[in-house]
Amino acid sequence: MVPLIPENAPFSAEQRAWLNGFLAGVLSRGSAPAGASLPAGGTQHQEPLLVLYGSQSGNAEAVAKKIAKRASAGGFSARAASMDTVAASALPAEKNVLVVTSxxxxGDMPDNAQSFWTSINQNGSSPKLKGVRYSVLALGDRNYADTFCLAGRKIDERFAELGAERVVGRADCDVDFEETAEHWSSSALAALGVAPAAKVTEESEEVGWTKKKPFAASLKANNRLTSKDSAKDTRHIVFSLKGSGMVYEVGDALGVYVSNCPEVVDLVINQQGLDAADTELREKLTTQYEIRHLLGKPRGEFSFETLRKLQPRLYSIASSLNAHPEEVHLTIGVVKYEDGGVQHKGVASTFLSERLALNETTGVFIHKANHFRLPTDTDVPIIMVGPGTGIAPFRAFLEEREATRSKGKNWLFFGDQRRASDFLYHEEITAWLQSGHLTRLDTAFSRDQENKVYVQDRMRQSADELKRWIDGGAYFYVCGDAKRMAKDVDAALREIVGESTVEAMRKEGRYCRDVY
Ligand SMILES: Cc1cc2nc3c(=O)[nH]c(=O)nc-3n(C[C@H](O)[C@H](O)[C@H](O)COP(=O)(O)OP(=O)(O)OC[C@H]3O[C@@H](n4cnc5c(N)ncnc54)[C@H](O)[C@@H]3O)c2cc1C
Ligand SMILES: NC(=O)c1ccc[n+]([C@@H]2O[C@H](COP(=O)([O-])OP(=O)(O)OC[C@H]3O[C@@H](n4cnc5c(N)ncnc54)[C@H](OP(=O)(O)O)[C@@H]3O)[C@@H](O)[C@H]2O)c1
Ligand SMILES: Cc1cc2nc3c(=O)[nH]c(=O)nc-3n(C[C@H](O)[C@H](O)[C@H](O)COP(=O)(O)O)c2cc1C
Structure with a gap:
């Protein structure tokens, strides 16, 4: 955003920031918002603010909570709420609504936005939003070209269709969302007449090791879980957290900083005719940018401006701290594929499985997953569906429930290509089954017979029992492939227990998904 109020204007820094945001809002909507006034040391505003979020892995939730905190610290009545906790019928009464969604x-809504989305799209019974002032911040990833920020785009359009007044234009964020989110929230708050505190203290969010300040964890183990004759290479990776004081809960993911393969960097340098002796350029290509799209591209297509920043990758944590103090375990599927005659290696999965040597370190941080937690009541039964690498958090759940002597029953659905080569954590799972800790195990080895068998087929085969567990209060968890498996499992669950039960489970936090 270009500042409209010059630095030498007779305003304090806070007033200048507010005015810039305010004017940006006015310019985008053509008139001043009613009730807006310049902060004179914490102006109060009459209408409360609702910051609605739709968030799967916590980014949009964190942004929404920060905005509400900033507005509250500025003396304003504001609250952040997950979309599935707000009834669409209550929306017209909300006069100021900011929506933050991934x-x-x-191109789907996050899980906690789905019922809200359905409820504002009912023919005839959708709420009329005349008098509601709103703006949308959409979080996404430009790699998803056609569906980039689609959920936010749809909600933005729908609010306008229902008669709400857009006070500032939607902002669409790529993976590095912080700066755009900051600019959007300043202008949106100003346009709504909210004078936020210039900066809220972020100590609580910034304590310990974070994405900005990762811990250098050393690699302690890298073992192949699939056998040599498997079509897949899936690894069990162990990092030491010794000395970090780092704490995670089962369900959380680990963020891992990685670098590009030196051979791929060499190839790009050669193919693009870059200076092979330029060590600074080589370092930048190795550690700072995604370069796989450059492979096979004609010479001369290179410029740093067009490259995307290399992002740390997330992995579901496969261990419990109670079972493995000061360690974090991961289950990593090594990504290798051919595209248009060019061989590609997944950056992070090959970094962790092939390039990081034992006892070498890389930066890690905990990515909280508050939507994916064990029931607090340890007597409650759980059903876990985790084919392939989706098994990771369930190994952690089973370790945790064993360490805490939880009495709740545990039912696991696992699947992969072949029993002989791809039964991940086979020994541990079999031991849990024999000890009775795992109440029930259903496996679906897709390629062990002529026709494919998947986890959802096993669910259907045990539909009555599954329904009994769910009627008895069981939590239902899904982890792994988002594109196919999670959709098919969702369809099977709806078939077995009915749409309304699934929606109720979602609202009660008993249907939890960690899919990627
Ligand atoms: C919350 C969360 C938890 C996760 N947990 C796990 C986990 O427990 N275990 C795990 O292994 N992964 C997990 N992932 C996925 C993980 O973060 C990485 O995305 C994965 O390891 C691939 O990263 P990479 O850097 O190796 O591959 P990249 O270099 O990012 O390459 C992957 C990309 O290559 C392309 N691609 C891949 N295969 C093909 C193909 N056959 N044809 C054409 N293009 C293709 C796709 O665009 C894909 O996005 C998780 C992701 C999230 C968000
Ligand atoms: N977003 C990312 O960057 C990223 C990166 C890596 C992996 N992933 C996803 O994570 C998934 C996990 O990979 P993985 O190798 O551990 O396991 P996977 O590919 O999900 O395979 C595990 C088992 O699921 C089966 N399966 C295939 N389609 C299914 C469906 N529609 N419903 C139910 N089961 C199905 C597979 O069978 P068949 O193979 O025999 O059909 C296999 O037996 C990958 O599929 C991929 O989509 C995403
Ligand atoms: C499995 C998966 C699917 C995604 N699909 C899309 C998509 O279709 N379009 C998009 O713009 N972003 C997509 N994203 C990117 C997320 O929207 C982005 O990471 C966002 O910051 C997540 O915010 P959240 O933690 O609040 O859910 C996807 C991310 C993952 C891991």
């Missing part, structure tokens, strides 16, 4: 799956 897009998930294949």
């Amino acid at each position: 897009t998930w799956g294949d």
Whole structure:
């Protein structure tokens, strides 16, 4: 955003920031918002603010909570709420609504936005939003070209269709969302007449090791879980957290900083005719940018401005701290594929499985997953569906429930290509089954017979029992492939227990998904 109020204007820094945001809002909507006034040391505003979020892995939730905190610290009545906790019928009474949502799956709403989205799209009974002032911040990833920020785009359009007044234009964020989110929230708050505190203290969010300040964890183990004759290479990776004081809960993911393969860097340098002796350029290509799209591209297509920043990758944590103090375990599927005659290696999965040597370190941080937690009541039964690498958090759940002597029953659905080569954590799972800790195990080895068998087929085969567990209060968890498996499992669950039960489970936090 270009500042409109010059630095030498007779305003304090806070007033200048507010005015810039305010004017940006006015310019985008053509008139001043009613009730807006310049902060004179914490102006109060009459209408409360609702910051609605749709979030799968916590980014949009964190942004929404920060905005509400900033507005509250500025003396304003504001609250952040997950979309599935707000009834659409209550929306017209909300006069100031900011929506922050990510897009998930294949251009889908995040799980906690789905029922809200359905409720504002009912023919005839959708709420009329005349008198509601709003703006949308959409979080996404430009790699998903056609579905980039689709959930936010849809909500933005729908609010306008229902008669709400857009006070500032939607902002669409790529993976590095912080700066755009900051600019959007300043202008949106100003346009709504909210004078936020210039900066809220972020100590609580910034304590310990974070994405900005990762811990250098050393690699302690890298073992192949699939056998040599498997079509897949899936690894069990162990990092030491010794000395970090780092704490995670089962369900959380680990963020891992990685670098590009030196051979791929060499190839790009050669193919693009870059200076092979330029060590600074080589370092930048190795550690700072995604370069796989450059492979096979004609010479001369290179410029740093067009490259995307290399992002840390997330992995579901496969261990419990109670079972493995000061360690974090991961289950990593090594990505290798051919595209247009060019061989590609997944950056992070090959970094962790092939390039990081034992005892070498890389930066890690905990990515909280508050939507994916064990029931607090340890007597409650759980059903876990985790084919392939989707098994990761369920190994952690089973370790945790064993360490805490939880009495709740545990039912696991696992699947992969072949029993002989791809039964991940086979020994541990079999031991849990024999000890009775795992109440029930259903496996679906897709390629062990002529026709494919998947986890959802096993669910259907045990539909009555599954329904009994769910009617008895069981939590239902899904982890792994988002594009196909999670959709098919969702369809099977709806078939077995009915749409309304699934929606109720979602609202009660008993249907939890960690899909990617
Ligand atoms: C919350 C969360 C938890 C996760 N947990 C796990 C986990 O427990 N275990 C795990 O292994 N992964 C997990 N992932 C996925 C992980 O973060 C990485 O995305 C994965 O390891 C691939 O990263 P990479 O850097 O190796 O591959 P990248 O270099 O990012 O390459 C992957 C990309 O290559 C392309 N691609 C891949 N295969 C093909 C193909 N056959 N044809 C054409 N293009 C293709 C796709 O665009 C894909 O996005 C998780 C992701 C999230 C968001
Ligand atoms: N977003 C990312 O960057 C990223 C990166 C890596 C992996 N992933 C996803 O994560 C998934 C996990 O990979 P993985 O190798 O551990 O396991 P996977 O590919 O999900 O395979 C595990 C088992 O699921 C089966 N399966 C295939 N389609 C299914 C469906 N529609 N419903 C139910 N089961 C199905 C597979 O069978 P068949 O193979 O025999 O059909 C296999 O037996 C990948 O599929 C991929 O989509 C995403
Ligand atoms: C499995 C998966 C699917 C995604 N699908 C999309 C998509 O279709 N379009 C998009 O713009 N972003 C997509 N994203 C990117 C997320 O929207 C982005 O990471 C966002 O910051 C997540 O915010 P959240 O933690 O609040 O859910 C996807 C991310 C993952 C891991």
